[in-house]
Amino acid sequence: MHFSCFSTRSRIPLLLIGTNLVNFTHPKSTERFPREGTGLEQARKYSCMSLGSRSTVPSPSAPTPVTVTLGGVTGRIICTEAMSTSVKKDKLKIVIFYGSSRPGRMVERVGTYVKNQVESQGMEAIILDPEALPMEILKVPLHFFPSPEKAPEWLRENDAKIRGADGFLILSAEYNCGIPPALSNLIDHFPPASYRHRPVGIVTYSMGSLGGVRAGIILRPKVSDIGMVAIPTAVMIPAVQNAFSADGQCLEERVAGNITKIVQELEWYSTAIKNQRAVKEPLPGPMH
Numbered sequence: 001m002h003f004s005c006f007s008t009r010s011r012i013p014l015l016l017i018g019t020n021l022v023n024f025t026h027p028k029s030t031e032r033f034p035r036e037g038t039g040l041e042q043a044r045k046y047s048c049m050s051l052g053s054r055s056t057v058p059s060p061s062a063p064t065p066v067t068v069t070l071g072g073v074t075g076r077i078i079c080t081e082a083m084s085t086s087v088k089k090d091k092l093k094i095v096i097f098y099g100s101s102r103p104g105r106m107v108e109r110v111g112t113y114v115k116n117q118v119e120s121q122g123m124e125a126i127i128l129d130p131e132a133l134p135m136e137i138l139k140v141p142l143h144f145f146p147s148p149e150k151a152p153e154w155l156r157e158n159d160a161k162i163r164g165a166d167g168f169l170i171l172s173a174e175y176n177c178g179i180p181p182a183l184s185n186l187i188d189h190f191p192p193a194s195y196r197h198r199p200v201g202i203v204t205y206s207m208g209s210l211g212g213v214r215a216g217i218i219l220r221p222k223v224s225d226i227g228m229v230a231i232p233t234a235v236m237i238p239a240v241q242n243a244f245s246a247d248g249q250c251l252e253e254r255v256a257g258n259i260t261k262i263v264q265e266l267e268w269y270s271t272a273i274k275n276q277r278a279v280k281e282p283l284p285g286p287m288h
Helices: 039-045 107-120 153-163 181-188 213-225 253-279
Strands: 002-006 013-017 021-025 064-070 073-079 093-098 124-128 167-172 199-205 229-237
Touching: 093 107, 093 181, 107 124, 107 167, 107 199, 107 253, 124 153, 167 213, 167 253, 199 213, 199 253, 213 229, 229 253
Parallel strands: 093 124, 093 167, 167 199, 199 229
Antiparallel strands: 002 013, 021 073, 064 073
């Protein structure tokens, strides 16, 4: 249980982790925070913001004084035994965009491995594959329909998956020094609002020596424009046909390590942004 608390008189910040606040005395103030009910109730009464989950507080044992110095100012906290917390962590949902629909495509090899890595980190992986969707060349995106009910069912169903995601991974080949048309077509079927305020990791690959880096360069401003947050880590996989077996096993330690890193970083950003979205309603995006 985390409380970010402030003395209402001195505005001295105080972070409590796993303890039950009985009182805090600023050396220049007689104000005290008495124990009344659970830590969550105390947080509400004394204008503290709860950043953790609901908790229950056991009967207090003998209080133990703790001295805390913040910004050169020393205050005294009297704590009891650690609170008993019950944390419910919802599984993060990660939508993985396949970026190719060509015969003999490599994205299935890469995607199988990436999906397994996402799931090994305790997250749910959801595949959006342009080859498996009844898409044509984009004419009317979802947000151009007079009402959502008039849109095709497959479009509405997959929009719900995107809106329900906590983060995204894009797996993109490089075609003609750019983004594969199937990938751009897939992304553009859905409104920017469906993507907004969610992080995205970009994995590019090629059968040549550059690893799809030019497609990755083009993807970053594109995903930013529709409201995604591109995370710093990116993965480029050259000679992808040699890096993965036909059944999606990674054959190169360097590539495997880079994919693990991007998945872990995406989990960090997804958790942080999801928590912020729960605290404060995201700002609306620009009109597209």
